[in-house]
Amino acid sequence: MRKRLEFFFSKSFLNQMKAFFEQIAPYKKIMSGSLLLSIIANALGLIPALISGKIVDQYLTGENALPAQECENAILLWAAALFAAYTLSEVLGIIQKHIQLRFRTSFNHSLQDKLYRHVLHLPLNFFNKTKSGELISRFTNDISQITSLANQIILTPANALLRLFIILAYCFYLSPMISLGMILILGVLTVLCMYLTRKTRPLYQEMHEKQAVIHGFLSEIFQGIRTVRSHAKEEQEIENHSQRHRDLNNTKIKSNLQIQGIHSLWSFMHAIAASLILAGGAIMIIRGKMSLGELVVVQFFAAQLMSPIFNILSSISATQSGLTCLERYHLILEEDLDNPPDSNKATLNSKIETVAIKDLSFEYIKDTPTLSHISFSMERGKTYALVGSSGSGKSTLADLICGFQQPSSGQILVNNSDIQELNKDDYINHLAIVHQNSFVFDGTIRDNIRYADANLNDEQLLKLCKRAQIFDFIQSLELGLDSYVGENGIKLSGGQKQRLCLARAFAANADLIILDEATSHLDAINECLIQKAVFENKKDIITLIIAHNLSTIKDADQIFVLDQGKIVESGSHQELIKASGPYSSLLNSE
Numbered sequence: 363m364r365k366r367l368e369f370f371f372s373k374s375f376l377n378q379m380k381a382f383f384e385q386i387a388p389y390k391k392i393m394s395g396s397l398l399l400s401i402i403a404n405a406l407g408l409i410p411a412l413i414s415g416k417i418v419d420q421y422l423t424g425e426n427a428l429p430a431q432e433c434e435n436a437i438l439l440w441a442a443a444l445f446a447a448y449t450l451s452e453v454l455g456i457i458q459k460h461i462q463l464r465f466r467t468s469f470n471h472s473l474q475d476k477l478y479r480h481v482l483h484l485p486l487n488f489f490n491k492t493k494s495g496e497l498i499s500r501f502t503n504d505i506s507q508i509t510s511l512a513n514q515i516i517l518t519p520a521n522a523l524l525r526l527f528i529i530l531a532y533c534f535y536l537s538p539m540i541s542l543g544m545i546l547i548l549g550v551l552t553v554l555c556m557y558l559t560r561k562t563r564p565l566y567q568e569m570h571e572k573q574a575v576i577h578g579f580l581s582e583i584f585q586g587i588r589t590v591r592s593h594a595k596e597e598q599e600i601e602n603h604s605q606r607h608r609d610l611n612n613t614k615i616k617s618n619l620q621i622q623g624i625h626s627l628w629s630f631m632h633a634i635a636a637s638l639i640l641a642g643g644a645i646m647i648i649r650g651k652m653s654l655g656e657l658v659v660v661q662f663f664a665a666q667l668m669s670p671i672f673n674i675l676s677s678i679s680a681t682q683s684g685l686t687c688l689e690r691y692h693l694i695l696e697e698d699l700d701n702p703p704d705s706n707k708a709t710l711n712s713k714i715e716t717v718a719i720k721d722l723s724f725e726y727i728k729d730t731p732t733l734s735h736i737s738f739s740m741e742r743g744k745t746y747a748l749v750g751s752s753g754s755g756k757s758t759l760a761d762l763i764c765g766f767q768q769p770s771s772g773q774i775l776v777n778n779s780d781i782q783e784l785n786k787d788d789y790i791n792h793l794a795i796v797h798q799n800s801f802v803f804d805g806t807i808r809d810n811i812r813y814a815d816a817n818l819n820d821e822q823l824l825k826l827c828k829r830a831q832i833f834d835f836i837q838s839l840e841l842g843l844d845s846y847v848g849e850n851g852i853k854l855s856g857g858q859k860q861r862l863c864l865a866r867a868f869a870a871n872a873d874l875i876i877l878d879e880a881t882s883h884l885d886a887i888n889e890c891l892i893q894k895a896v897f898e899n900k901k902d903i904i905t906l907i908i909a910h911n912l913s914t915i916k917d918a919d920q921i922f923v924l925d926q927g928k929i930v931e932s933g934s935h936q937e938l939i940k941a942s943g944p945y946s947s948l949l950n951s952e
């Protein structure tokens with residue numbers, strides 16, 4: 363109990379509440395309207411009880427009985443008023459729910475947009491450490507819970523407290539004894555339920571975590587389905603999935619048992635309260651201290667009294683769970699952006715003329731250098747190659763040049779400006795990179811190439827396809843450019859996918875093009891044709907080729923040999939052969 367109170371007065375709780383109210387600030391008006399309507403609808407909902415009591419006292423009990431015709435007319439009038447109160451309460455309730463739904467959908471939308479915008483600008487490192495399924499869980503489960511917070515923090519308690527106040531005030535007016543009894547029962551019940559819901563909260567958190575982990579694994583398995591199949595691990599994965607679900611179900615059952623316990627306790631106390639009210643009320647009627655009509659009202663109110671308290675307690679527990687989700691949501695928003703959209707960094711006003719790498723070092727893991735003291739430069743119109751054994755750091759260097767990673771020390775200067783000082787969105791528009799396993803979207807061939815430039819017409823698209831040696835393949839397809847490639851290009855061969863990615867890279871009309879093992883899945887003829895196209899188009903751009911197949915880079919103006927994160931040799935193909943150093947060794951080992 364103390365812990366629960368501590369939570370509500372803790373700095374973290376207050377900060378989270380502040381953050382929440384900042385989030386819903388733009389919805390002040392819609393929330394106030396919704397709150398007002400729900401309060402009126404709720405208050406109107408209590409009127410029928412008062413009318414019923416009045417009818418019993420004034421027209422049904424012998425003491426107050428009036429002539430029959432007069433009674434019937436008055437009862438009909440009161441029945442009409444009761445119907446009007448019910449109807450008005452229902453109509454206001456419907457309008458309030460509609461407003462609330464509009465609020466929920468637009469609040470949910472804005473939370474989604476804000477998170478999505480942020481996530482898309484996060485450094486690649488964030489994605490290295492976060493499973494995509496878990497991230498999706500933040501977008502679905504967490505945001506849905508945050509959206510419900512407005513109800514839990516504002517509407518439910520406000521309505522519940524109002525009901526509680528009206529009911530207790532009325533009961534107190536009739537009989538302080540009965541209302542004190544009610545307060546006592548409610549007090550005991552509240553303490554018990556708070557104790558039980560405190561135990562439920564960690565289980566809820568655990569449930570969300572486990573659900574997110576299951577999403578993470580599902581997404582991983584679907585992406586790696588070929589590997590699963592090729593190792594015949596379907597049954598093992600089914601068992602793993604089942605085990606995770608068993609684990610999740612255990613947590614669900616535990617928390618549901620606790621919730622059921624709370625409900626049972628609630629029903630039990632409700633039965634005690636109803637019996638006490640009936641007995642106490644009947645005794646008071648016999649002693650002439652209460653009328654039958656008043657007992658009818660008190661009984662009705664007693665039934666109504668339970669739900670507000672229960673709602674407040676449930677909303678306290680749901681609020682805690684929602685705030686945990688809000689905290690996780692904010693943790694992602696607090697991750698530093700790679701390229702803050704509002705940054706006032708300089709843009710490149712001309713084509714890239716030079717790229718100079720100065721004493722650059724980089725480490726993924728502290729004190730374990732992946733690249734050490736790299737220095738070289740590249741200039742427009744020339745082709746460069748980066749070669750070296752697997753794991754020597756070639757792709758990492760390409761990522762650094764693109765600004766996907768930040769150097770631990772040293773600089774990358776583009777036209778003499780450090781790329782850290784440049785607006786990255788603008789800089790990246792001057793680049794094109796094709797990886798060995800480049801990604802294609804689930805759409806048509808046309809969609810995929812036009813991802814780089816939406817304004818390209820068919821003629822330009824086909825020209826790019828010719829350059830990427832994929833024209834003949836597209837022509838052979840019944841739907842040509844309109845053929846669907848499937849999720850991550852599942853309907854294409856590895857080589858076709860690479861050539862489609864090359865066409866997309868060519869479409870970017872970049873000043874600096876990086877081909878990281880971009881032709882590794884191609885047959886020798888197509889690889890040769892693409893190399894030819896690359897070298898033919900080198901005049902206006904800087905081309906950096908990363909390759910294991912050294913025959914594809916022998917025409918490069920300069921070749922850099924990387925070994926264990928260091929440049930150990932550089933020069934043209936001929937110069938390096940003459941030097942009989944590491945490059946020659948690589949060549950001989952092919």
Ligand SMILES: Nc1ncnc2c1ncn2[C@@H]1O[C@H](COP(=O)(O)OP(=O)(O)OP(=O)(O)O)[C@@H](O)[C@H]1O
Pocket residue numbers: 490726727732750751752753754755756757758759
């Ligand atoms: N995200 C990462 N986190 C930690 N270490 C990484 C990460 N990516 C790569 N590495 C490590 O950095 C080193 C260089 O990897 P990199 O991919 O740059 O090598 P490469 O020369 O391109 O290899 P390959 O020719 O096989 O593609 C490797 O030891 C690799 O294990």
